[in-house]
Amino acid sequence: MGGSAAVTIVRFGQEHLEPFRALAADPLVLRFTRFPDPLPEGFAESWLARYEAGRAAGTMEGFAILAGGVFAGIAVVPEIDRARNAAELGYAVSPEARGRGVATAALELLTQWAFNEAGIERAELQIGAANEASKHVARACDYRYLHTEPNVRVKPGRIEDSEHWVRERAVNST
Numbered sequence: 001m002g003g004s005a006a007v008t009i010v011r012f013g014q015e016h017l018e019p020f021r022a023l024a025a026d027p028l029v030l031r032f033t034r035f036p037d038p039l040p041e042g043f044a045e046s047w048l049a050r051y052e053a054g055r056a057a058g059t060m061e062g063f064a065i066l067a068g069g070v071f072a073g074i075a076v077v078p079e080i081d082r083a084r085n086a087a088e089l090g091y092a093v094s095p096e097a098r099g100r101g102v103a104t105a106a107l108e109l110l111t112q113w114a115f116n117e118a119g120i121e122r123a124e125l126q127i128g129a130a131n132e133a134s135k136h137v138a139r140a141c142d143y144r145y146l147h148t149e150p151n152v153r154v155k156p157g158r159i160e161d162s163e164h165w166v167r168e169r170a171v172n173s174t
């Protein structure tokens, strides 16, 4: 599969749990996301249950990324803040699919979903200061760096500087 394999995002469901389990256990994903490390038993199922509840409440949304029709990662909205018309977005790509523009294509699709389907005005990213690949993706999708929050407790056992990036919906965004 080359760099041109079509990237799509589809609502995350039971059918994505198996490849998601492998993605969640990847060292880079554990390093740079809020997934607990080590992963507890049954993490994938409880993660999906949380997203399904959030989807029903209108506060969260989760997508599987497909590249050439094959599972290649996740594109998620862990928090939709209706009061601010803002949402936090996140992404992770399976190790075998990295380095081909998959995250960049998926973040653009997720951002368009947030602006055009969810009515969000402000899309926000929180990126570990050491996560150069993710900052590349943010920049490629026209997010701009806002500031760095020092010493954030990302999860139990991990404290690090966290960069905040933002993209606002363009007035004529389609």
Ligand SMILES: CC(C)(COP(=O)(O)OP(=O)(O)OC[C@H]1O[C@@H](n2cnc3c(N)ncnc32)[C@H](O)[C@@H]1OP(=O)(O)O)[C@@H](O)C(=O)NCCC(=O)NCCS
Binding pocket: 028, 029, 032, 033, 090, 091, 092, 093, 094, 097, 098, 099, 100, 101, 102, 103, 104, 105, 126, 127, 128, 131, 132, 133, 134, 136, 137, 140
């Ligand atoms: C970050 C991540 C999603 C990127 O996925 P990807 O599909 O490989 O990303 P893309 O191919 O779209 O773009 C990555 C860019 O970063 C660059 N890059 C990769 N590693 C890099 C590094 N260590 N330093 C600098 N740039 C790097 C690539 O060259 C590429 O830039 P280019 O398009 O100009 O060539 C993937 O590495 C991942 O899943 N990491 C673990 C989870 C994670 O960090 N999620 C984000 C949390 S904020």
